[in-house]
Amino acid sequence: CTMERTTNIEDLYPGRPRYRVSDFTWKELQHLDAGTWFHKKYVGEPLITLDDVIHRIDRTHTGLLAEISPCGHYTDIATDLADHLTTKPAYLSRALTHHQLAVQSFQPDDAHAFHTRLPTIPIGILDADRPTDTELQQLSTWADQINPQHTVTDQTLVDRIHQLGMNINVWTVDEPGAIRTMTNLGVDGIITDYPQTLTQP
Incomplete structure (x- = not known):
């Protein structure tokens, strides 16, 4: 339910009290990189x-x-x-x-x-x-x-x-x-x- 491990959410939205999916709008979530954590060939992969x-x-x-x-x-x-x-x-x-x-x-x-x-x-x-x-x-x-x-x-x-x-x-x-x-x-x-x-x- 949190996204620190699999996205760059902490870098993109620093200082948030929590990083649960439900704490963000879809517009905010669309800017996340959900691929880099897995492999460099997936850099920039969106949710x-x-x-x-x-x-x-x-x-x-x-x-x-x-x-x-x-x-x-x-x-x-x-x-x-x-x-x-x-x-x-x-x-x-x-x-x-x-x-x-x-x-x-x-x-x-x-x-x-x-x-x-x-x-x-x-x-x-x-x-x-x-x-x-x-x-x-x-x-x-x-x-x-x-x-x-x-x-x-x-x-x-x-x-x-x-x-x-x-x-x-x-x-x-x-x-x-x-x-x-x-x-x-x-x-x-x-x-x-x-x-x-x-x-x-």
């Missing part, structure tokens, strides 16, 4: 909005797995996201028809709030730890995906998630050997920083 993302991927083969990130001072993020997506009915219809949209969160409460508002959009639960069978059974009553860290994922977990009628997408799988292992387990999706690895022999 983009959800509408920008949708505009770029709509009517393409690219899907969107949006993440509701926890933010202590922004408690309505899940319902606000759902409400904003409802203003894009044509995109929603196309994306859902082609299975190109899902939303995920580490926070089951946020995920459930989103699901309650927009139940037609597949919802996933991110988990850094291995979920218990009790948790899986409870989540299976409303969640569509369980998305655990790949290091806690094995055949038993994959099979149980599938048995409960949910999909499993594992993260963050960057090493080719780990990608092969997860693929062999029968996961439904792989979340990676290097998608080109998935297309290499």
